[in-house]
Amino acid sequence: MSYQKTKRPAQKSNKTSCKIKTGHAAIAKQPSATSPSSAIEPDISFKTASNFTSQNATINGVTATVEALSTLIASDNPLFKNGTVWTPHRPIRPEKSEGGIPFQINTPFEPAGDQPAAIKALVEGIERNERTQVLLGITGSGKTYTMAKIIEKTQRPALILAPNKTLAAQLYGEFKSFFPHNAVEYFVSYYDYYQPEAYVARSDTYIEKESSINEQIDRMRHAATRAVLERDDVIIIASVSCIYGIGSVETYTAMTFQMQKGDKLNHRQLLADLVTQQYRRQDINFTRGSFRVRGDTIEIFPSHLEDRAWRISLFGDEIETITEFDPLTGQKTGDLQSIKIYANSHYVTPRPTLNQAIKAIKMELAQRLDELNSVGRLLEAQRLEQRTIFDLEMLETTGSCAGIENYSRYLTGRNPGEPPPTMFEYIPNNALIFIDESHVTIPQIGGMYRGDFRRKATLAEYGFRLPSCMDNRPLRFEEWDAMRPQTIAVSATPGRWEIEQTCGVFVEQIIRPTGLIDPLTQVRPACTQVDDVMNEIRKTIKKGYRTLVTVLTKRMAEDLTEYLHEHNIRVRYMHSDIDTLERIEILRDLRLGTFDVLIGINLLREGLDIPECGFVAILDADKEGFLRSETSLIQTIGRAARNVDGHVILYADTITNSIERALQETTRRRQKQIAYNEEHHITPTSIKKNIGDVLNSVYENNYHADIPDFVTQNNKVDNNLANHIQHLEKSMREAAANLNFEEAARLRDEIKRLQKIELTIADDFLTHNDEYSTNETITQSSLFSKPDLDHMEPTMDVGLLESHQIKKKIHKKTFDKKIIK
Incomplete structure (x- = not known):
């Protein structure tokens, strides 16, 4: 990451700051068809926008964009722009050269339970041109299969929105298996790491844009846009990043x-x-x-x-x-x-359009420099001129430059304040949109714009970018709402906006094809929750099932993991500090039985598919808030709904309103499911699913080398496993330094395999030893989370030994006092 300090002369009289309120300080208004929830409000207040366009507008340098936004907000119509009602841009698409073949599901299963009625009702709604429908489908009821059958019956292309990359990849694998002969594509953010360009005025720190692009996902994005333009039988699995700008359809197709x-x-x-x-x-x-x-x-x-x-x-x-x-x-x-x-970038631009854009950029630059110089902001003017002229020279010479997306307004011919071209301009008008886990996905769509606008307004104010950079932005919620075709929101707990759109009407899918009923849910006192959880975990392990435990904080997840491990339970934790690839491996290892208990905070919720899970524990369930809301509780309870013996325990000293509503809804569903099973003489059976790595072709191709085991008869470990691992790490780094990457990858995979063996040995050792000896070389990383070999120093185990032992004893005492009373 690059940080750069800039020196600024003291300015007392003309120094202003661009202050934009992006939270709940906006205009209060009642929920309407264009306002999804109380959390999705106008992006800035009218008072703030008015201040922008008064005497401070020339100082702030955001005149063009903010005038458009202030007009939009003042009109009382969120789609009112430039004096007229804004209508989405519908580009002319070229004739499709490949056509397509009819959608046909390749699966031996037939619709069962509530699926036939749900499919029929939703298809009839599509034929009646209903713009929004809601499918309330509980966990394990086959919502994905229902979506696939709707696509097959309507024979229309589809865009499926998922709230994150992990669920998007899971859906991608499932739809690939449902439609092996059709174009199922994957369109998510291609960044493995992304640090956006920003300026922190308080500390006078400029943070340069820094990113790492996943080549595999970049290829899949190109395959997705090409398939949409060339074929009729297309299913795009996308994350919320599809509301961010890409090249326009006109310029992208013109360059083919x-x-x-x-x-x-x-x-x-x-x-x-x-x-x-x-x-x-x-x-x-x-x-x-x-x-x-x-x-x-x-x-x-x-x-x-x-x-x-x-x-x-x-x-x-x-x-x-x-x-x-x-x-x-x-x-x-x-x-x-x-x-x-097709072009190698979505941002390619024909030379005539590029020449026109360069002229327009020069005009804005001259106007902006006049504004800055007139108020004595010479440093900002000099900085802006230097950076912009360099970008213009790169555009004239090569047709591209670093940060070319900041000039998207001119490259696409848009007016100030208009949204950038997105994936929604590529999909055909007859497409269907399925919003998976809509209660999470839709609020994400509404919240993307605000932080982006504030960050770029600061860059424009202090001369790092032209004001037009703010038009390179995600869609506002109202713009997305106007652009979307017929939509089906899919969730076990639909949000308020979805229900308002359908006037409270929804299609219910509660009966599972397998006959499974919602898990039995109990409430127990929180004062003895840790000891009680441990006893339940041991019972669950004896049955051969896995356990999920949800807590409130990262520290509690780590401490509870450490405590359970000291009591001979194979356990790991998973929270936001664990990267995407490692989360996938942790979940796979849980299903394989490498360990028995997984502790998490907010990741053990939507879409987590673990049929082996027989017990879910929700600690501190009476701590009312986002993590213990009605929606969160119902979603977490659903993780045990794929196993016939699944049960859930909520640990709470008081019954909150959220707990009461969650229990009532779970009870209602159980009664309906039990009555259906008795009427049709159905015996519930657990869901069976192969333990496969769905993401192997999506994420891990860039990281994992499938190479046979390295250990042979000439590489005996003997009894000193830790020293052998350190020797392999040293050899791995030497191979990488010599550019022998195949050997380095082989050594890396062997180290990972041996560390799993080390974990097993540590478990067996702790079974016979209550206290750690001074000669132990067991690190926290090898016990609780998978080590990152790319960042591991050769002597990491030795260096952490002493501090880890001291820390473990301290944690044990404080944990006992604080939690286990």
């Missing part, structure tokens, strides 16, 4: 070109066109998004393909053959009659 066998073309012009599309010429390192030239043969690695590339053979100026081949082995895999090449 098609070639057929027998066409005449200019060799040099073809290479120039590929460079314009932001393909890189790499004659040696032939990777995705690059091309290479070998005499009259041009090889292209398209941006949307993973293991296939195209070879164009020329005879003079005529295309003689077009073949598809494996870029790794060079082996030919097929002959092609024609190909269509």
Whole structure:
């Protein structure tokens, strides 16, 4: 991460700050069709917007965008812009060259339980052109299968919104298995790490944009946009990041070109066109998004393909053959009659449009510099001029620059305040939208805009960006609401906005195809919750099931993990400090039985699919708040609903309103399910699901090397496992330093395998020893969470030994006093 201090001369008279209230200080208004909930309000108050456009507007430098926003807010119509009612942009899409095949589900299962009635009701609503419908489907009732059947019956493309990458990837795997012959694509944020550009005025600190892009997900994003433009049988699985801007449909399609066998073309012009599309010429390192030239043969690695590339053979100026081949082995895999090449970036811009944009940027720069100079803000003016001129030179020379998205208003020809082009402009008008876990996803859509606007307003005020950068933003909720096609909100606990949209009407899916009923839920005193949980965990382990425990804080999760481990229980914790990849591995290890108990805070909720879970414990259930609201309790209770022996215990000293409502709803559902089973003579059975890594093709391809075990007869560990692991770590780093990455990957995987063995040995050792000895080399990372080898120092275990032992004894005493009374 790059931090840069800037020196500013003292300015007393003209120094102002751009203060934007983005929370609940906005105009109070009653919920309406365009206001999803009390948490989704106008983005800034009218008073604040008015201040922007008065005498301080020229100082703040956000005139154009804020004038549009103030007009919008003052109109009492959230879609009122520039004197007229704003209507979503519907771009003209090119004719689809591939068409598609009919949607057909590939599964032996037939709709059961409440599924047939729910499918019929929702399909009839779609045929009646109802814009919004709600499917209230409980955990394990087959909501995903219901969505798939609706797509099959309507034969319409679909966009499925998920609240996070993990659930999106889970849905992607399920729909891939349902529709193996159709285009099921994945469109989420391609950042593994993202630090947005920002300026902290209080400390005078500039934070430069820093990011790490996942190549696999970037490829899948390109495949998704191409499939939407080329095929009719498309299902896009997306996260909320789809409301952020990408290149416009017009410019993206204008930068594509098609070639057929027998066409005449200019060799040099073809290479120039590929460079314009932001393909890189790499004659040696032939990777995705690059091309290479070998005499009259041009090889292209398209941006949307993973293991296939195209070879164009020329005879003079005529295309003689077009073949598809494996870029790794060079082996030919097929002959092609024609190909269509899409750009290597969604932000490519044709040269005429780029020239017009450069002129407009120069005009705004001159106007902004006049504003800053007129009020004596010379440092900001000099900074803005230097940064913007550099970007303009890069645009003129290469057609791109770092942070090109900040000039999206001019590159797409939008007016100030208008939303940027997003995925919703790519999907066809007859598409369906399914909002999975809508009670979480919809508030996310409403909250994305505010923080983004405040951050960029500060950048514009202090001369780091032109004011037009604020038009590179996510959609506001009202804009998304106006752009969305027919929508089905899917949740076990629908939010207020969804219910208001349908006037309280929803389709209920409570009866599970397996006959499972909601788990038996009890309330027990919180004063002895830890000891009681431990006893229940031991009973659950004897039955061969797993346990989920939810607590309120990270510290409590870690301390409880440590306490249970000291009592010979195989346990791990999972919270927001654990990265996405490690969370997936933790959940997989839980299902495989590597450990028996998983402790979490807010991650053990929506979409967590663990049929082996037989017991869920909710500690401190009477602490009213977000983590113990009615919705949170119902969602957490549902994690035990996939097992016939599942049960839930809420530990509370008082029965709060949320607990009472959650228990009433669970009881209502149980009674209905039991009556249905008795009427139809159904015996409940646990859900059975293969333990597969759904995300293997989505996330881990960039990180995991599938290499056989490293240990052979010549690599005996003997009795000193910790020293052997340290030796392997040293060898791994030496191999990486020598650029021998295959050997380093092999050693890394072997270290991970041995650390699992070390954990098992530690468990067995603790069974026979109540106190730790001074010779132990068991680290906190190896006990409770998976170590990160990329950040582990060679002597980490030795260095942490002494402090870990002291810390463990202190924690044990304080934990006993504070929690186990």
